[in-house]
Amino acid sequence: MTATLTPSRTAARPARGGFAQLLHAEWTKFRTVRGWVASSVGAVLVICLVGLLATAAGNQSGPEGTSALPVGPGGQAxxxxxxxxxxxxxxxxxxxxxxxxxxxxxxxxxxxxxxxxxxxxxxxxxxxxxxxxxxxxxxxxxxxxxxxxxxxxxxxxxxxxxxxxxxxxxxxxxxxxxxxxxxxxxxxxxxxxxxxxxxxxxxxxxxxxxxxxxxxxxxxxxxxxxxxxxxxxxxxxxxxxxxxxxxxxxxxxxxxxxxxxxxxxxxxxxxxxxxxxxxxxxxxxxxxxxxxVVGGPATSGVRTIENFLVGAFAGLIIMVVVGAGYITVEYRRGLIGVTLAASPRRGRVLVAKALVVGSIAFVVGVVSAAVMVPFGGQRSESNGFPVLTVPSGTELRVVVGTGLLLAVASVLALAVGTILRRSAVAITVVVVGMVLPYLLATASVLPDGASEWLLRVTPAAGFAIQQSVARYEQVVTVYAPGSGYFPLAPWSGFAVLCAYAAVAFAAAVVLLRRRDV
CATH class of the missing domain: 2.60.120.200 (Jelly Rolls)
Known part of the structure; x- marks a missing residue:
């Protein structure tokens, strides 16, 4: 993404109002760059569009005689x-x-x-x-x-x-x-x-x-x-x-x-x-x-709410581009010096940038998921495919988790962009480290053992936060990434992504303080 950045008066003036003024300056900087705003809106549209296309492809004709699944006392199908x-x-x-x-x-x-x-x-x-x-x-x-x-x-x-x-x-x-x-x-x-x-x-x-x-x-x-x-x-x-x-x-x-x-x-x-x-x-x-009821081959005619969020990886790529560009554009245009002159405490500058880009990405993820989960379910059921009902707490975790997934990924991209100072290289590093392992594992391209390994040790583990189906010893199915099952629990997988982002962010703060701009 190419963006033209014009330093605002707020960014150029010494920050006397503390961190709140710095945060406001970074937010003003973000919303005045049309490319970043358009990309964020585009990410919502892409997530919904990919989800609709996937739902339409799978909803041409439902299994004969299917009906809504019964729901137990806990709210699950x-x-x-x-x-x-x-x-x-x-x-x-x-x-x-x-x-x-x-x-x-x-x-x-x-x-x-x-x-x-x-x-x-x-x-x-x-x-x-x-x-x-x-x-x-x-x-x-x-x-x-x-x-x-x-x-x-x-x-x-x-x-x-x-x-x-x-x-x-x-x-x-x-x-x-x-x-x-x-x-x-x-x-x-x-x-x-x-x-x-x-x-x-x-x-x-x-x-x-x-x-x-x-x-x-x-x-x-x-x-x-x-x-x-x-x-x-x-x-x-x-x-x-x-x-x-x-x-x-x-x-x-x-x-x-x-x-x-x-x-x-x-x-x-x-x-x-x-x-x-x-x-x-x-x-x-x-x-x-x-x-x-769980997913897998035994329930191939049943949809899960993850099916309606398959576009999240595409929206994540867009927010990675935004996150990396939010810092690398300033290096490329030579405006990072203006930003740091306005706020000499460099670590605070990076924290403010992370809060802005992370908050935007969080809103993108939550809005997209909040639209697609109910709408995708209605489309599936109207075409004869029952949807796997989950407790309201699980559905809320998936919706909020989609926002958290995009937020942490964008912060990771911001940190990598700060370290490498080149947008294309930073985007490539994050996409190869996070999106590529996810696609390889869930598309059943690799053996189950290799897929599970990728989803344990790479940032792609964070996608587990979107999993709505649970493992039960008393239910036999194929508990594999290709069937929608991650090797780590939702919050454990998300913690792996957070760990990568925290390490990268800490390294970015150290390098930003030590290197010339």
Whole structure:
């Protein structure tokens, strides 16, 4: 970017008003240079335009039959799909069951299947606040490969004892409701019970649906072109179902919760959900999952709010150009001496410049994200693509984080420009160090290990602040940069970028003080 800089009266006059006057002078300098103002406005337009183009490219035709995803008590999108054998429970009570086996099949094609059990297939007992998807629940279960677990409200997972169920040694599970609190227990002999965990389900209705359930997410399979997911179905054998408390004394009802098996699994044409009475128990077959929805190949038809902010890297490049030029133009025009004559304390000059350019970049990022997140979501849903709902705090962090990302990147560019004194070289250094690793990692150009390494040790780690999807041990997907997952947590990744900017800024202050202008 080429900018013509004319020294303002404020910049040329000795600063007697302290730092506030210096800051005002730098702001006046910025807003009187049309190129910088136009570039900042252009960055907002570019971020929105790239986001709209990406949304339009992905929204030509939505997956047939898609609908809005259910939302859990925490505000996040969830899978709530399983086969349920239930009765209403009035007030407090308990349900106890023995699980004698858990088996499964995996679809090899639409008309055939093979034996196989998903690691997170589930068979157990559940207390659920009604039959609506997304309602609060607490469950005790035996899983395919992770032993006994207590899970509640979709995101919470507590490990119990390891082991598998057999006819000779069944796994015994119990749930006890007392008001809003549900406590899970397990036992090996039906006499001595060990507490696994306790959950408080705020607002649990007086009449809850309680009973047996089975679910099975899709099974991850390696293919010649990458990782795929095959539909899987599980079958659990339940013996000795015992009820305690104010039950309705009615017959057991059975149903598939949800119209299908959700985004994390499905029935094949050869297997369907069902429950068959067997003496004092049931044999239940089911698919789906009770868990948060995450990104990755298993949910390819679901959009995340990051999809609407893909243009952030383009806007970041523009603000890097502005940040580097904010100091290098003064060197090129020979006006840096005027600036430092007006304010001899050189470190304060650089701090004022950083505050001005960082604040402008922050506004650019926040405005762009605040526009694109709701607008992109509306466009996707209108074209049949469900959007991954996240808690309001996560959405706020992504919007504000986009502003912080651009702000720190522009300050980094300002510092590098101060060190190198050449705009083109400074811009190249920042873009190669920050934007290029991000593009290589997220475009799946490199192996996952190399991509994760780049997003840990380069300034590109700062893009993690935009991640809205979370990792959950109990949900299997491809947790890789190409699927939208950064190796560092959002604020940890942002801290890496801040560290680079702080080191560069400190070096810039030292060099500005020591070198001739």
């Amino acid at each position: 969830v899978n709530d799909s399983f086969y349920f054998v239930h009765q209403p429970l009035q007030g407090d009570g308990t349900i106890t069951v023995s699980v004698s086996s858990l088996t499964g099949v995996v679809a090899t094609d639409p008309k055939s299947s093979r034996p196989g059990l998903a690691p997170w297939a589930k068979a157990g007992i559940i207390v659920k606040d009604g039959l609506d998807q997304g309602s609060a629940y607490a469950a005790m279960m035996l899983t395919g490969a992770h032993g006994v677990r207590m899970q509640y409200d979709y995101t919470h997972d507590i490990a119990g004892a390891a082991g598998r169920a057999t006819r000779e040694q069944p796994v015994r599970l119990r749930l006890q409701r007392s008001g809003d609190t549900v406590t899970g227990y397990q036992s090996t002999d039906g006499t001595k019970w060990t507490e696994v965990g306790s959950a408080r389900l705020s607002g649990l209705s007086a009449t809850a649906q309680v009973g047996l359930f089975v679910a099975s997410p899709s099974v991850e399979e390696k293919t010649g072109t990458g990782t795929g997911f095959a539909p899987a179905v599980a079958t659990g054998a339940f013996d000795q179902v015992d009820l305690g408390g104010r039950w309705s004394a009615g017959s057991w009802q059975q149903r598939q919760v949800s119209d299908g098996a959700g985004t994390s699994g499905s029935y094949s044409q050869t297997t369907k959900g069902q429950a068959v009475a067997t003496g004092s128990g049931f044999t239940v077959t089911g698919a789906g999952d009770i868990a948060p």
